[in-house]
Amino acid sequence: MKKIGCIAIGAVAFLFACAPITQYPIHLRYAPEGEGPQASAEFKGTVVTVTTFADNRDVADQEILGQWIDNENKVIPFVSSKGNPTTNVTRAFETYLSQKGYAVRKEPRSWDLNPQSITPGWGDWVIGGSIEELSVEARAEGLIINYDCKFKLKIVVADVKAQKNKYEDTLESSSSYERVVFSPRFAEGKINKMLTKAVERMLNHIEEK
Numbered sequence: 001m002k003k004i005g006c007i008a009i010g011a012v013a014f015l016f017a018c019a020p021i022t023q024y025p026i027h028l029r030y031a032p033e034g035e036g037p038q039a040s041a042e043f044k045g046t047v048v049t050v051t052t053f054a055d056n057r058d059v060a061d062q063e064i065l066g067q068w069i070d071n072e073n074k075v076i077p078f079v080s081s082k083g084n085p086t087t088n089v090t091r092a093f094e095t096y097l098s099q100k101g102y103a104v105r106k107e108p109r110s111w112d113l114n115p116q117s118i119t120p121g122w123g124d125w126v127i128g129g130s131i132e133e134l135s136v137e138a139r140a141e142g143l144i145i146n147y148d149c150k151f152k153l154k155i156v157v158a159d160v161k162a163q164k165n166k167y168e169d170t171l172e173s174s175s176s177y178e179r180v181v182f183s184p185r186f187a188e189g190k191i192n193k194m195l196t197k198a199v200e201r202m203l204n205h206i207e208e209k
Contacts, residue, residue, distance in 0.1 A: 024184040025081035026065050026136070028088035030095040030199055031192040037200075039101035047103045047123025049160075051111035053089045053153075054130040062086075065191070066136040068182065078136060078187060089131055089153070089195065096199045113156045115163045122160045127202075129155040132170070134195075136187045147177040147187060151194040155202050171198040 055062050062085060066078040080088060090106075097104045103123070111117065111128035118126055133152035138145055151174070157167040173194050179186065 021076060023077050023079045024068060024187075026078045026184070026188045026191065027081045028065075028085060028092065028134075028195060029082075029192060030092035031189070031196050032200075033193075037096065037099045039099065041101065043101040045103065046125070047105060048097050048125045048127060049105040049107050049122035050090055050094050050097070051107040051126060051128040052109055053086045053128065054110050055084075055086050056130045056132050056154075057134065065134060066187070067138075068184070068187075069137070069139045070182075071140045071142070078184070085131055085134060089134075092195055092199050093127055093202075096203065100203065113165075115158050115165050118158055118160055118163050120160065124160055125166065126158050126160055127155070128158075129153060133172075134191070136191045138182060138187055140182065143180060145179045145182045147179070147190060148174070149176075149187075149190045149194060150174045151191065151198065153195075153198050155198075157202070167202070169202070171201060173197070 063079045064077050065080055065085065068076045068078065070076075082088065083091070094104050094106060105123055107122065107126075111126060113128050130153070132154055133150050136147065136149045138147050140146075152170065152172040154170045155168070156165055158165045175190065175194070177186075177190065
């Protein structure tokens with residue numbers, strides 16, 4: 001019986017191993033290199049509300065973050081995992097602000113970026129914005145795998161009490177890489193590096209003013 005059971009388990013494992021891959025998950029998140037930011041007593045008590053970012057990408061399915069194209073022109077999409085892109089981009093800002101020592105409030109709705117529509121209960125600052133572009137494409141060209149990453153994020157930070165926009169910017173970057181192997185984790189790491197830099201750059205600009 002044990003032998004039969006082992007054969008059955010082996011057959012199931014083989015079937016799963018041979019199952020066709022229909023998508024590759026990408027977990028968008030704040031992913032600093034090294035230990036990451038340290039909390040500062042300077043920011044303790046500063047209340048920041050992060051509103052949900054809008055998704056302004058021209059895509060039919062907002063879960064899609066790009067694609068992998070092999071040498072036979074077979075296309076497998078990269079899809080956002082652990083939440084949709086707007087949720088994960090919003091959470092990236094919340095994570096960084098919390099690690100820096102700010103008191104972060106989460107607002108489960110978007111803000112139209114108009115300072116006149118700020119809710120007084122949002123604390124000291126409110127952050128909002130939109131995803132204008134966010135994608136990674138991996139393409140096989142013979143023995144070489146080309147990765148192209150594109151990122152464009154609109155960010156607005158406003159002073160809640162003054163009902164005035166404090167900082168506005170559109171952060172845009174792109175990068176290309178060549179490797180000899182295809183790796184969904186490599187693609188994930190590069191797009192998260194862009195997101196992480198955008199989050200850190202936004203706060204650095206605010207604190208300099």
